[in-house]
Amino acid sequence: MSLDTSKIADTNSGTAATAKKPGKAGAVAGWADDRLGLATLMRKNLRKVFPDHWSFMLGEIALWSFVILLLTGTFLTLWFTPSMSESVYEGSYSQLRGVPMSDAYASTLHISFDVRGGLLMRQMHHWSANLFIAAMFVHMMRTFLTGAFRKPRELNWVIGATLLLLGILEGFAGYSLPDDLLSGTGLRIADGLIKATPVVGSYMSFFLFGGEFPGDVLIPRLYILHVLLIPGLLLALIGAHMLLLVFHKHTQWPGPGRTEQNVVGYPMLPVYAAKAGGFFFMVFGVTALMGALLSINPVWKYGPYDPSQVTAGSQPDWYMGIAEGLLRIMPNWETHIWGHTISWNVMIPGQIAPFLLFGMVIGWPFLEQWVTGDRREHHLLQRPRNAPTRTAFMAAMVTEYGLLWAAGGNDILATHFHWSLNSITYFMRTAIFVVPPIVFYVTRRWCIGLQRADNNRVLHGYETGIIMRSPDGGYSERHLPIGEASAYTLTARQRDEIHEVDSDVDENGVVAPGTRAERIRAKLSKGMFADNVQKPTAEELEEARHHAEHTHELESGLDHPASGHEFDDHALRDADDVPLRQH
Amino acid sequence: MSDHLPESTSGEHAQVATQEPIPDPGLPAHQWRPTDVDPRAEKRAERQVAGLFGLAIVGAVGFIASYVIFKVGDHPDTIGNLGASNVMLGLCLAVTLLGMGAGMIQWARKLMGDHEIVEMRHPASSSQEDREATVSILQVGLEESGLGRRPLIRNSLLAAGGILGLLPIVMLRDLGPLPGDKLDHTIWDLDTWTPEMQAWWQTQDRTLQRVVRDVVGTPIKVTDLELGDLVNAEPEVMFAVDAETKQPIVEGTDLLVDKSKAAVILHRMLPSEIVSEQTRNWSVEGIVCYSKICTHVGCPISLNERTTHHLLCPCHQSTFDLTDSGRVLFGPAARALPQLELTVDDEGYLAAKRDFTQPVGPSFWERG
Numbered sequence: 001m002s003l004d005t006s007k008i009a010d011t012n013s014g015t016a017a018t019a020k021k022p023g024k025a026g027a028v029a030g031w032a033d034d035r036l037g038l039a040t041l042m043r044k045n046l047r048k049v050f051p052d053h054w055s056f057m058l059g060e061i062a063l064w065s066f067v068i069l070l071l072t073g074t075f076l077t078l079w080f081t082p083s084m085s086e087s088v089y090e091g092s093y094s095q096l097r098g099v100p101m102s103d104a105y106a107s108t109l110h111i112s113f114d115v116r117g118g119l120l121m122r123q124m125h126h127w128s129a130n131l132f133i134a135a136m137f138v139h140m141m142r143t144f145l146t147g148a149f150r151k152p153r154e155l156n157w158v159i160g161a162t163l164l165l166l167g168i169l170e171g172f173a174g175y176s177l178p179d180d181l182l183s184g185t186g187l188r189i190a191d192g193l194i195k196a197t198p199v200v201g202s203y204m205s206f207f208l209f210g211g212e213f214p215g216d217v218l219i220p221r222l223y224i225l226h227v228l229l230i231p232g233l234l235l236a237l238i239g240a241h242m243l244l245l246v247f248h249k250h251t252q253w254p255g256p257g258r259t260e261q262n263v264v265g266y267p268m269l270p271v272y273a274a275k276a277g278g279f280f281f282m283v284f285g286v287t288a289l290m291g292a293l294l295s296i297n298p299v300w301k302y303g304p305y306d307p308s309q310v311t312a313g314s315q316p317d318w319y320m321g322i323a324e325g326l327l328r329i330m331p332n333w334e335t336h337i338w339g340h341t342i343s344w345n346v347m348i349p350g351q352i353a354p355f356l357l358f359g360m361v362i363g364w365p366f367l368e369q370w371v372t373g374d375r376r377e378h379h380l381l382q383r384p385r386n387a388p389t390r391t392a393f394m395a396a397m398v399t400e401y402g403l404l405w406a407a408g409g410n411d412i413l414a415t416h417f418h419w420s421l422n423s424i425t426y427f428m429r430t431a432i433f434v435v436p437p438i439v440f441y442v443t444r445r446w447c448i449g450l451q452r453a454d455n456n457r458v459l460h461g462y463e464t465g466i467i468m469r470s471p472d473g474g475y476s477e478r479h480l481p482i483g484e485a486s487a488y489t490l491t492a493r494q495r496d497e498i499h500e501v502d503s504d505v506d507e508n509g510v511v512a513p514g515t516r517a518e519r520i521r522a523k524l525s526k527g528m529f530a531d532n533v534q535k536p537t538a539e540e541l542e543e544a545r546h547h548a549e550h551t552h553e554l555e556s557g558l559d560h561p562a563s564g565h566e567f568d569d570h571a572l573r574d575a576d577d578v579p580l581r582q583h
Numbered sequence: 584m585s586d587h588l589p590e591s592t593s594g595e596h597a598q599v600a601t602q603e604p605i606p607d608p609g610l611p612a613h614q615w616r617p618t619d620v621d622p623r624a625e626k627r628a629e630r631q632v633a634g635l636f637g638l639a640i641v642g643a644v645g646f647i648a649s650y651v652i653f654k655v656g657d658h659p660d661t662i663g664n665l666g667a668s669n670v671m672l673g674l675c676l677a678v679t680l681l682g683m684g685a686g687m688i689q690w691a692r693k694l695m696g697d698h699e700i701v702e703m704r705h706p707a708s709s710s711q712e713d714r715e716a717t718v719s720i721l722q723v724g725l726e727e728s729g730l731g732r733r734p735l736i737r738n739s740l741l742a743a744g745g746i747l748g749l750l751p752i753v754m755l756r757d758l759g760p761l762p763g764d765k766l767d768h769t770i771w772d773l774d775t776w777t778p779e780m781q782a783w784w785q786t787q788d789r790t791l792q793r794v795v796r797d798v799v800g801t802p803i804k805v806t807d808l809e810l811g812d813l814v815n816a817e818p819e820v821m822f823a824v825d826a827e828t829k830q831p832i833v834e835g836t837d838l839l840v841d842k843s844k845a846a847v848i849l850h851r852m853l854p855s856e857i858v859s860e861q862t863r864n865w866s867v868e869g870i871v872c873y874s875k876i877c878t879h880v881g882c883p884i885s886l887n888e889r890t891t892h893h894l895l896c897p898c899h900q901s902t903f904d905l906t907d908s909g910r911v912l913f914g915p916a917a918r919a920l921p922q923l924e925l926t927v928d929d930e931g932y933l934a935a936k937r938d939f940t941q942p943v944g945p946s947f948w949e950r951g
Binding site for chain 1: 676707875880
């Protein structure tokens with residue numbers, strides 16, 4: 001071997017880690033440690049291991065977007081005036097000069113047209129808010145689909161869900177602040193939703209708006225919620241979310257050497273710190289590109305808020321889309337009873353349905369845990385196909401979300417595609433009940449099919465694309481066994497167990513307490529897991545391999561697992577033509 | 584390992600575990616990267632990283648230059664309608680940030696140690712010993728405080744805590760006034776007027792309040808409207824000007840509050856097209872007047888279907904039939920659009936006979 005790798009360090013440090021005479025930095029560190037005692041904590045955590053996978057970056061996008069929101073938001077507060085006092089605009093934007101407007105709107109125009117970099121910061125703030133919520137959604141789906149919410153991470157699942165709700169609330173408060181025509185219309189709808197609350201609706205509306213809508217106190221009130229209260233809560237909960245992440249250690253995908261008992265990956269210092277830090281700049285940079293090139297919320301085009309005006313095609317920010325869709329397709333039910341009005345047409349879509357849908361997603365992990373009765377910790381992720389019912393449930397919920405989202409833009413669909421607005425609405429009213437169950441069924445069967453395909457790969461190998469002709473003229477495709485590592489990865493999952501009720505009655509013929517719940521549990525367990533394909537047993541594998549050997553006797557060619565690079569020169573070689581893989 | 588962590592090859596399901604088809608082959612051997620073994624590749628990676636950081640510096644300089652060079656404001660020198668300042672500042676900032684980010688990631692991927700490290704997990708729970716010790720400490724605390732033995736103290740403390748919790752809620756009372764009957768009336772009703780408005784009305788020497796054009800405030804004659812026309816209108820008091828100070832009498836927040844209830848639309852159709860008795864009686868030569876505020880959640884309704892005389896709300900698409908007392912034809916709104924009784928004053932201008940006979944806008948509990 002010509003290449004001497006013995007000089008290559010097998011630690012990550014440049015020089016041997018021997019204690020040296022403390023330098024200047026060491027003196028400062030010593031001074032700090034004498035008072036804070038951080039060395040113990042840092043010793044434990046600086047080399048903390050984080051496993052690598054692209055899907056683990058989704059939550060990171062949300063985290064970094066939040067940091068960008070704090071930075072850009074702080075800049076905006078330096079000029080924004082959260083006041084509904086009216087004055088006549090005299091700034092740079094000529095089309096609105098001389099128009100009376102609130103100080104909030106005027107200062108937003110000032111930031112956009114008279115502060116250098118102001119429009120950029122405004123657009124970056126709005127874009128990163130959209131990114132923040134979108135990343136939280138996708139991160140949550142990743143957590144759900146891979147079973148990362150299982151014990152001991154249930155609390156972090158709930159914290160994450162709270163973060164998402166708070167993020168949406170924060171976003172709504174934020175885009176209501178400029179007091180333009182669009183945001184005012186959004187607030188007017190919010191006022192309608194509040195007024196529909198039984199018994200206390202009009203009181204809540206008067207308390208929130210400080211009198212009749214729109215009043216003159218809402219913007220300052222929303223402002224303090226938007227810049228102090230909700231960000232404070234978000235920050236505290238993000239802190240808790242991250243601390244729990246560090247405490248539990250990150251989940252990892254199963255693979256050779258990656259088990260429930262360990263975590264394999266790169267250390268925090270220096271690799272993960274550099275990668276995560278670099279990723280922050282990437283997210284920030286992409287946000288800057290969006291702020292530079294993609295116009296968002298051009299409030300100067302909408303004009304100041306006027307309760308008697310509205311623009312056709314008004315749309316809320318995307319994350320409000322499902323509430324908007326629900327509001328639009330809800331039948332017009334209203335009850336008048338004993339001199340009182342109950343507005344089902346507003347209450348159900350505005351106050352009940354979104355939380356019901358969200359609650360179903362949040363509650364699923366707890367339902368699943370009750371059904372399986374699994375009290376063990378889980379640190380290995382599951383592939384979505386290996387939890388077919390759960391994956392199908394998420395697919396159905398995503399479908400429901402998409403349908404409601406489309407319903408929220410029914411006027412846009414109608415005008416763009418020349419469809420009948422009424423037909424879209426009637427279609428959606430049915431579709432939100434019919435389509436998700438179909439998607440559920442299809443996804444479940446699809447997952448089970450994929451499980452079966454996985455088993456086939458383990459048992460019979462992969463399809464080589466080589467067509468063989470047998471002596472009697474039949475054609476078949478040749479299969480070759482997959483590598484040991486891939487085969488292990490495919491089988492590194494637990495078998496599903498189906499819960500069964502032991503006995504309904506005790507020896508005296510008395511129905512045991514909790515039997516009813518047990519029966520439901522057994523039924524759900526059967527429904528959720530009975531159709532799943534389990535990984536092959538050792539015997540099955542043995543038998544399949546035996547069969548394969550028998551077949552191979554009739555064939556010529558490879559007698560070892562193919563790496564897929566038999567016919568190219570993919571393997572790295574050194575100067576002496578020795579493949580590097582053999583080093 | 585504790586029994587909280589399931590073991591992948593043995594454990595509580597030993598029977599199943601023996602059937603594990605493939606044993607864990609263990610971590611694969613470390614693979615050297617080109618930058619680990621080839622000094623040229625290493626140098627090249629080093630130059631790439633430094634180059635990316637250099638790019639970041641160039642971007643930052645460009646940012647400062649753009650800040651000085653490009654003006655902001657409503658001016659024509661734009662790039663793709665985005666504003667030269669915004670585009671250049673944003674692009675330079677992006678170059679700086681992406682250069683920093685890409686440089687750091689390239690550094691981590693190519694040059695920093697890439698040995699995977701294995702760390703063992705520990706169950707999240709505390710040890711049984713710690714749990715028991717904590718429970719006994721808590722019990723000692725409970726004993727020594729006597730919280731369990733002295734129910735009087737405990738209960739009075741709970742009561743005090745509960746009532747303390749009420750105080751912030753009580754203090755929120757002054758967030759706003761009570762609704763009273765404010766939602767039941769609009770300024771079409773002369774009785775709701777402020778003294779200033781009343782004083783102005785005295786100078787007008789008329790009995791009926793005119794329906795005037797939105798924005799400009801000019802009164803409207805029957806002949807001003809063609810068939811199928813829709814005119815946005817307001818009560819004339821919204822445009823009242825104080826004779827001495829030349830200042831509007833209704834302005835600022837009051838104006839917005841009044842507008843959010845009193846805004847109306849006028850629409851003209853053939854009298855023969857009118858369906859309902861009320862709509863016919865409250866119209867003037869085929870001109871009808873309705874509240875502009877949707878009965879669903881309060882958006883201003885403005886999409887006019889000229890020939891069918893239907894009015895569509897742009898927010899949630901509730902559709903109302905203007906020929907038939909504002910009946911709901913489609914959409915989530917539950918109640919008909921309130922109609923305003925229209926008439927003509929002595930000078931031939933359209934005017935309101937009285938206020939709406941029901942609250943306008945979205946439903947609420949006390950509405951009835």
